[in-house]
Amino acid sequence: MKNLLINPFERIAGWKALAIGICFISLTAVFGKINNLLFDNFLHVTLCPHTFGMAFLGSGLNWVIVSIVMLIAGKLFSTSKIRMIDVAGTMALSCAPLLLIALFGFLPFFPKDTADIIRAFIFTLMCLPPMIWTVALMYQAYSISCNLKGTRGVLSFIGALIAAEVLSLIIFFAISSFSPFVSDVSDNQQSKNIEIAIPEGQTVNQTAEIVIEAFQKSDIKTVRAYFDETMKNKSEMQLRAVWGQYTMRYGKLKDFNANVTAQRYENHSILLIPCTFERGKLNIQLAFNNEGKISGLYFK
Numbered sequence: 041m042k043n044l045l046i047n048p049f050e051r052i053a054g055w056k057a058l059a060i061g062i063c064f065i066s067l068t069a070v071f072g073k074i075n076n077l078l079f080d081n082f083l084h085v086t087l088c089p090h091t092f093g094m095a096f097l098g099s100g101l102n103w104v105i106v107s108i109v110m111l112i113a114g115k116l117f118s119t120s121k122i123r124m125i126d127v128a129g130t131m132a133l134s135c136a137p138l139l140l141i142a143l144f145g146f147l148p149f150f151p152k153d154t155a156d157i158i159r160a161f162i163f164t165l166m167c168l169p170p171m172i173w174t175v176a177l178m179y180q181a182y183s184i185s186c187n188l189k190g191t192r193g194v195l196s197f198i199g200a201l202i203a204a205e206v207l208s209l210i211i212f213f214a215i216s217s218f219s220p221f222v223s224d225v226s227d228n229q230q231s232k233n234i235e236i237a238i239p240e241g242q243t244v245n246q247t248a249e250i251v252i253e254a255f256q257k258s259d260i261k262t263v264r265a266y267f268d269e270t271m272k273n274k275s276e277m278q279l280r281a282v283w284g285q286y287t288m289r290y291g292k293l294k295d296f297n298a299n300v301t302a303q304r305y306e307n308h309s310i311l312l313i314p315c316t317f318e319r320g321k322l323n324i325q326l327a328f329n330n331e332g333k334i335s336g337l338y339f340k
């Protein structure tokens with residue numbers, strides 16, 4: 041049993057490993073969605089609401105990219121014949137420990153929001169063993185499927201893992217920003233129908249104050265109500281995920297100063313609003329069009 045937990049690939053490989061691994065990946069996505077845990081790459085989990093589309097995209101994309109990158113690394117550094125099914129199957133099975141993290145969401149001390157710092161810290165500590173276990177299994181999978189051991193195997197694996205992590209994160213956010221499959225269509229459409237008429241004489245600073253206060257309450261629907269039509273085409277769930285990442289990192293938004301001087305750029309008014317969070321400072325940049333609607337949003 042011990043050998044099976046540490047190195048199952050001597051007994052399970054190829055199509056069998058692929059089938060079992062996909063089952064674990066699917067369960068991780070489902071329970072992650074239920075508990076608002078988004079696996080946007082192997083070594084990063086975000087606590088935020090998201091759709092089933094985003095859940096399966098994150099978990100599945102991680103596996104596909106790491107399999108491709110490990111296959112390329114194996115072909116570059118190994119002299120043995122490498123089969124794609126062996127790499128893909130063992131890498132899929134390596135994802136099994138991540139299911140534990142998704143199941144942690146059912147525990148009574150699981151943080152329900154990013155402001156629960158103590159529980160979030162406990163949860164982070166609990167995530168370390170499954171993630172370390174996952175990386176250890178991935179190395180065993182890489183070593184066996186690509187026949188690479190020793191210094192060459194370790195160094196090439198580390199390089200490939202870092203490359204896969206970066207690629208999966210970039211590609212995930214690129215796809216999730218434009219694909220309707222990962223958007224909550226009903227909520228997104230409902231948000232599009234929310235139109236707030238900006239009163240005559242209301243300045244962009246006053247609008248910015250309303251929007252930042254909405255961010256402070258995690259009221260993303262109100263934030264999007266001030267977007268122009270182009271900005272409203274972006275997924276509400278994606279904005280929730282991005283805001284959830286920043287609040288997970290910096291804590292709750294405590295204070296801000298919207299009384300800043302607007303800078304003109306072409307046909308836009310730009311406000312760079314300094315914000316103070318529980319664990320640091322961050323600027324929120326808002327770009328307003330001539331109608332006073334938000335046409336750009338950036339976190340700096």
